[in-house]
Amino acid sequence: MSTLKMYINGEFVESKSGNTFEVFNPATEEVIAVVTKGTAEDARAAIDYAEQAQLAWEKLPAIERAGYLRKIASGIRERSEEIARTISAEMGKVLPLARVEVNFTADYMDYMAEWARRYEGEIVQSDRPNEHIFIYKKPIGVTTGILPWNFPFFLIARKMAPALVTGNTIVVKPSVDSPINAVLFSEIVHQVGLPKGVFNVVHGSGGEIGYELSANPKVGLVSLTGSEPAGRKVMEAASQNITKVNLELGGKAPAIVFADADLDLAAKAIVASRVINSGQVCNCAERIYVQREVKEAFTEKLVELMKKVRFGDPLADESLDMGPMVNLQGQQHAQKMVDEAIKAGGKLLLGGKAVQGKGHYFEPTVIADVSNDMAILREEIFAPVIPVATFDTVDEVIQLANDCEYGLTSSVYTQNINKAMKVISRLKFGETYVNRENFEAMQGFHAGWRKSGIGGADGKHGLEEYLQTHVVYLQYDQEIN
Numbered sequence: 001m002s003t004l005k006m007y008i009n010g011e012f013v014e015s016k017s018g019n020t021f022e023v024f025n026p027a028t029e030e031v032i033a034v035v036t037k038g039t040a041e042d043a044r045a046a047i048d049y050a051e052q053a054q055l056a057w058e059k060l061p062a063i064e065r066a067g068y069l070r071k072i073a074s075g076i077r078e079r080s081e082e083i084a085r086t087i088s089a090e091m092g093k094v095l096p097l098a099r100v101e102v103n104f105t106a107d108y109m110d111y112m113a114e115w116a117r118r119y120e121g122e123i124v125q126s127d128r129p130n131e132h133i134f135i136y137k138k139p140i141g142v143t144t145g146i147l148p149w150n151f152p153f154f155l156i157a158r159k160m161a162p163a164l165v166t167g168n169t170i171v172v173k174p175s176v177d178s179p180i181n182a183v184l185f186s187e188i189v190h191q192v193g194l195p196k197g198v199f200n201v202v203h204g205s206g207g208e209i210g211y212e213l214s215a216n217p218k219v220g221l222v223s224l225t226g227s228e229p230a231g232r233k234v235m236e237a238a239s240q241n242i243t244k245v246n247l248e249l250g251g252k253a254p255a256i257v258f259a260d261a262d263l264d265l266a267a268k269a270i271v272a273s274r275v276i277n278s279g280q281v282c283n284c285a286e287r288i289y290v291q292r293e294v295k296e297a298f299t300e301k302l303v304e305l306m307k308k309v310r311f312g313d314p315l316a317d318e319s320l321d322m323g324p325m326v327n328l329q330g331q332q333h334a335q336k337m338v339d340e341a342i343k344a345g346g347k348l349l350l351g352g353k354a355v356q357g358k359g360h361y362f363e364p365t366v367i368a369d370v371s372n373d374m375a376i377l378r379e380e381i382f383a384p385v386i387p388v389a390t391f392d393t394v395d396e397v398i399q400l401a402n403d404c405e406y407g408l409t410s411s412v413y414t415q416n417i418n419k420a421m422k423v424i425s426r427l428k429f430g431e432t433y434v435n436r437e438n439f440e441a442m443q444g445f446h447a448g449w450r451k452s453g454i455g456g457a458d459g460k461h462g463l464e465e466y467l468q469t470h471v472v473y474l475q476y477d478q479e480i481n
Contacts, residue, residue, distance in 0.1 A: 004035045004179070006042060006203055007186035009049035010196030015042050015204075021176055026092040026324040027313040027359045033090070035179050038204035043171065043212035046200040050142045050169040051218050053197030058139050058167035065165050066116035068194050073109035075188035076102060083153060083184050088314040091149050091178040092323035092360070093277055095314050104442075105154045111442050112161035115463050119166065130478045136470040139167030140220035140244065143466065144213035146206065146234065147182075148225045149175035149326050150280045156185050159223050160199060162463045168221075171200040173209045177326050206230060217241045221466065224248070227380075228406075228451050246455035246465050248282070248448060250380050251408030253438060254401035255285035256391075256423060259294045261413035262435070267301035269411070269437040270386065275309055275322050275364065279384040280330065283409040283431065283446070284438045287370075287377045288388045289397050295390050299368055302386055303350050306364040309384070313359065322384060325360040334362045334383030341367050341376040341387065351385075372403050380406075394422060402428045407449030409438050430456070 003020055005012040019037040084098035124133040145159030156172060163170045174182035182201050189199050202209050214222045214237035223246040224234045231249040238245050257266045273284035290298045311322040325331045335354050342348050351365030365385040370377055376387045391397040401410060410429040414420050424432050430447045440446045447456025455465050
C-alpha cells in the first residue's frame with residue numbers, strides 16, 4: 001500500500017519526518033490507506049510558498065482566476081464516481097449522498113467562478129469639494145482552511161473557491177479521518193495546471209498542523225469547520241497575530257412542529273435530518289419540539305419511519321439509507337448520550353444501542369419525554385437519534401428553542417403563515433427552514449450565532465469573508481488647465 005502524499009507548491013511530497021497514519025473504513029474497520037503525516041515545519045513551508053505565489057495570483061484578472069475554478073469543476077465531474085466511492089469508503093457516507101456531495105462541489109466551483117465579474121467596490125459621496133472616496137475590495141493574502149470529515153470534499157471547495165477567485169492563496173488541512181478525497185482533489189488541481197503555491201494540502205493532526213495554520217503570522221484568515229472546542233483553540237492561536245477567523249462550529253438545531261403542521265411532511269423531513277450522513281450533520285434537526293395535542297400522533301410517525309431505515313456498508317449496497325458512524329468515538333458518544341437521557345427520565349421508543357460486530361453502526365433511535373435540562377437537548381448528538389420534547393404555546397416553544405448555546409440552524413412546521421412569521425422573527429439562529437428539510441443553498445449565507453461560529457460561507461456574503469477594504473480619499477485640483 002503506497003503512502004498518500006501532501007500537495008505543497010505544486011508537488012506531491014512526503015513529510016521529512018517519515019511519519020504516517022492509517023485511514024480506516026468505518027463500515028468494515030479495515031485499513032484502506034496510509035497517509036504521510038505532516039509536521040509544523042511542513043505547514044510553515046506550505047504557508048511560505050502560498051505567500052510567494054499570492055502576489056502574482058492577485059495580479060491575474062479575476063476572470064482568469066475563475067477559469068481555473070471552472071477547469072477544476074470539469075475535472076471533478078470527470079472523476080465523480082471515483083471520488084464518491086472514496087468518500088463512502090473513508091467516512092461511511094451512503095453512495096447517493098456522496099455523489100450529491102461531489103456534484104454539488106463541482107457546481108459550487110462554477111458558482112464561485114461566476115463572481116469574478118460581479119464582486120465590486122464602491123464610490124462614496126464626500127463632504128468636501130473636489131474629492132472622491134473610493135472603497136476597494138482587495139484579497140487578504142494567505143488563507144488557511146481546517147476541514148472536518150463529514151462533508152470532506154465539499155468543504156475543500158467551500159474554503160478554496162471564494163479564496164482563489166478573490167485573489168488569495170490557501171493551505172488546507174483535511175481531517176485525519178477522511179484525507180483520501182483531498183489527495184484526489186489535489187490531483188485534479190495539479191492536472192489543470194493551477195500555478196504553484198496557490199493551493200496546498202498538508203495532512204496531520206489538528207494540534208500540530210491546525211495550530212500552525214492558525215498561529216502563523218503570514219496567515220491573514222483562518223477558516224475552520226469543526227467543533228466548538230476546536231474553534232476556541234483556533235481563536236486562541238489566531239489571537240497572537242490578531243488574525244481574522246471564520247468559524248462554523250457546532251449546532252443544536254430545534255425543529256418546531258405545531259399542531260396545524262402537515263405531520264407527514266414534518267416527520268419525513270426530520271427523519272431525513274437524523275439519517276442523512278448517519279446524523280453527523282451540524283445543521284440538521286437535533287432536538288424536536290412537538291405541540292402537545294399532536295405529540296402521540298407525530299411520535300408514532302417518527303417511530304414508523306425510523307423503523308424502515310436500512311443501514312450497512314454503503315459500498316456493498318447502494319440502496320441503504322444510512323452508513324456507519326465515522327469512528328468508534330462517535331459511536332461511543334452516541335451511546336453515552338442515549339444512556340444518560342434514559343437515566344434522566346427519557347422514554348426509549350426505538351433503538352438506543354450501538355450495533356455489535358464490525359463497523360461503527362448505531363441503531364436509528366427515538367427518545368420521547370425529554371426536557372431542556374437534559375444533555376441530549378443541550379449538547380450535539382451527531383448520531384441517528386431523535387429526542388422529542390413537548391410544548392403548549394408559541395411563546396413557550398420560542399423560549400425553549402432559544403435556550404441553547406448554539407445558534408446555527410432551526411426549522412418550523414406549520415400551515416399558518418402568521419405563526420411562522422412570529423416564530424421566525426424571534427428565533428436566534430443563523431438559518432430557519434420552514435416546512436422543509438435542513439439543507440442550505442450555495443447562494444445563501446451559512447452562518448451561525450452565539451457559539452455556532454463567527455462569519456459564514458456561501459453566496460455574496462461568504463465571498464466577502466475573503467476580502468478586505470482599502471479606502472482611498474482622493475483630493476484633486478479642479479482649477480488645473
